Amino acid sequence: MGRTVIKAGTVVTATETMGADVLVDGEKVVALAAPGSHDWESGAERVIDASGKYVLPGGIDVHTHMELPFGGTFASDNFETGTRAAAWGGTTTIIDFAVQTKGGSAMEGYESWREKADGNVAIDYGLHMITGDINEQTLKEMDVLVDEGVTSFKLFMAYPGVFYSDDGEILLAMQKAAENGSTICMHAENGIAIDVYVEQALKRGQTDPLYHGLVRKALLEGEAAHRAIVLAELTGAPLYIVHTSAKEAVNEVIQARDRGLNVFAETCPQYLFFDLDDLGNGFEGAKYVCSPPMRDRAAGHQDALWQGLRTNDLQVVSTDHCPFCFNDHPELGRQKRLGDEDFSKIPNGMPGVEPRMEVLFDGGVNQGLIGVNRFVEITATTPAKMFGLHPQKGTIAVGSDADIVIFDPNEKHVISVDNQHMRVDYSAYEGLEVTGKVKCVLTRGRIIVENGEYLGNPGDGRYLKRDTNQYLI
Ligand code: DUC
Ligand code: ZN
Ligand code: ZN
Numbered sequence: 137m138g139r140t141v142i143k144a145g146t147v148v149t150a151t152e153t154m155g156a157d158v159l160v161d162g163e164k165v166v167a168l169a170a171p172g173s174h175d176w177e178s179g180a181e182r183v184i185d186a187s188g189k190y191v192l193p194g195g196i197d198v199h200t201h202m203e204l205p206f207g208g209t210f211a212s213d214n215f216e217t218g219t220r221a222a223a224w225g226g227t228t229t230i231i232d233f234a235v236q237t238k239g240g241s242a243m244e245g246y247e248s249w250r251e252k253a254d255g256n257v258a259i260d261y262g263l264h265m266i267t268g269d270i271n272e273q274t275l276k277e278m279d280v281l282v283d284e285g286v287t288s289f290k291l292f293m294a295y296p297g298v299f300y301s302d303d304g305e306i307l308l309a310m311q312k313a314a315e316n317g318s319t320i321c322m323h324a325e326n327g328i329a330i331d332v333y334v335e336q337a338l339k340r341g342q343t344d345p346l347y348h349g350l351v352r353k354a355l356l357e358g359e360a361a362h363r364a365i366v367l368a369e370l371t372g373a374p375l376y377i378v379h380t381s382a383k384e385a386v387n388e389v390i391q392a393r394d395r396g397l398n399v400f401a402e403t404c405p406q407y408l409f410f411d412l413d414d415l416g417n418g419f420e421g422a423k424y425v426c427s428p429p430m431r432d433r434a435a436g437h438q439d440a441l442w443q444g445l446r447t448n449d450l451q452v453v454s455t456d457h458c459p460f461c462f463n464d465h466p467e468l469g470r471q472k473r474l475g476d477e478d479f480s481k482i483p484n485g486m487p488g489v490e491p492r493m494e495v496l497f498d499g500g501v502n503q504g505l506i507g508v509n510r511f512v513e514i515t516a517t518t519p520a521k522m523f524g525l526h527p528q529k530g531t532i533a534v535g536s537d538a539d540i541v542i543f544d545p546n547e548k549h550v551i552s553v554d555n556q557h558m559r560v561d562y563s564a565y566e567g568l569e570v571t572g573k574v575k576c577v578l579t580r581g582r583i584i585v586e587n588g589e590y591l592g593n594p595g596d597g598r599y600l601k602r603d604t605n606q607y608l609i
Contacts, residue, residue, distance in 0.1 A: 140581060141183045145189050145190065146189070193540065194229060195227035203215070208481075213487070226494070231261065233290055236268045241273065241277060242278070246284065249263055257594070260599075261598075278313070296328055320376070323427075324380075333351035349412050354383070357385045360385075369392070379456045383431075383436055403444070415429065426458065446510070471483055486564055542574075547571070552567065
């Protein structure tokens with residue numbers, strides 16, 4: 137693969153916004169220079185004119201669930217379809233969650249996720265491990281997994297009987313993480329209490345998707361976040377709270393960080409842009425059923441999340457991409473409609489890997505809530521540091537992988553199921569007009585999206601053996 141010049145664009149990193157030409161040789165960025173200052177074009181195989189456009193580091197989505205088994209079905213995107221859709225949306229790296237099931241081994245979970253992904257992914261990928269069964273063997277396997285580049289483990293305080301870990305199990309896993317340098321990712325919701333509310337609601341005949349949002353109370357997210365933070369403090373394990381949606385949880389994170397703890401948190405676009413009302417509207421609300429749920433806007437949850445993003449109390453925006461079809465699917469069968477008479481049977485999850493960058497740019501940068509450097513920081517640079525991929529990923533610098541997005545900040549377009557690439561039959565953002573569009577995507581120097589065409593192949597992406605957390609305080 138020869139040289140590519142990206143000329144006359146505005147290069148944006150977490151810290152700089154600068155007019156610059158970028159020289160890519162093979163898979164790497166090899167030079168940046170003032171626009172037109174070097175004659176790189178004559179020896180180049182390709183020249184991309186980026187005038188009037190941003191040149192961004194490829195997005196990194198550290199929270200996806202391709203093919204996740206959930207509630208009697210599987211997330212509808214597999215690694216091939218999901219990573220291709222990610223690329224269309226300007227994301228060039230994902231970190232997906234491999235699963236250790238109850239009674240199974242974590243290594244088996246890892247190997248089976250590698251098998252699903254290798255040869256199919258369009259972009260580079262890493263893995264976290266959902267450790268669904270903490271026991272002596274799992275604790276040993278955590279060390280082996282760190283050597284394999286799986287340097288983060290997700291525990292669930294929700295979903296009793298499925299992924300759930302009790303406080304003792306969490307403590308043991310955190311002790312191990314403190315020892316081997318890994319990071320604990322936590323789904324912080326008090327699932328035991330939530331299940332009581334679920335049963336009580338169903339007994340009252342409250343079966344609509346809206347009740348999914350009402351039983352999974354914000355206070356129970358805050359309580360779980362608090363408990364997770366206490367256990368992390370006791371053990372010294374770095375803690376990363378996933379998909380934060382409640383202001384109570386944000387407040388716990390703020391207090392922990394003010395005390396200097398290695399406590400971090402992400403949120404997701406759905407919690408920034410949707411609310412409890414989206415869960416109403418009869419069964420249509422099933423499209424927005426995920427956990428934790430959408431929150432009440434009037435109670436100030438969205439405001440707290442945006443504020444957290446501005447103050448760096450929240451460091452990352454990922455998606456928790458976990459799509460399920462709304463209508464029956466010829467191969468996947470019933471998905472969201474499994475819960476048409478009982479909200480607790482609706483598979484939890486939403487499609488999001490493709491629109492993340494564009495909706496966040498439009499709803500965050502264009503609305504003046506975050507600046508463009510902060511946009512890059514929370515979608516690419518910090519994700520890379522948090523999960524041991526920097527500076528190979530997450531920035532545009534000499535020596536970094538040439539994972540680059542040419543982004544037109546002025547182009548308007550409408551998000552719709554009719555123009556998306558995720559394998560799912562609805563868009564949560566149907567009809568939303570956004571300003572800002574991904575025009576061209578390079579992964580490790582190769583153009584895979586250009587002029588509305590997909591030019592990549594399944595298997596273009598590679599497994600990333602990740603380092604440990606590079607974001608520790
Ligand atoms: N939440 C979801 O909405 N889906 C998958 C798992 C999770 O924690
Ligand atoms: Zn979760
Ligand atoms: Zn998740």
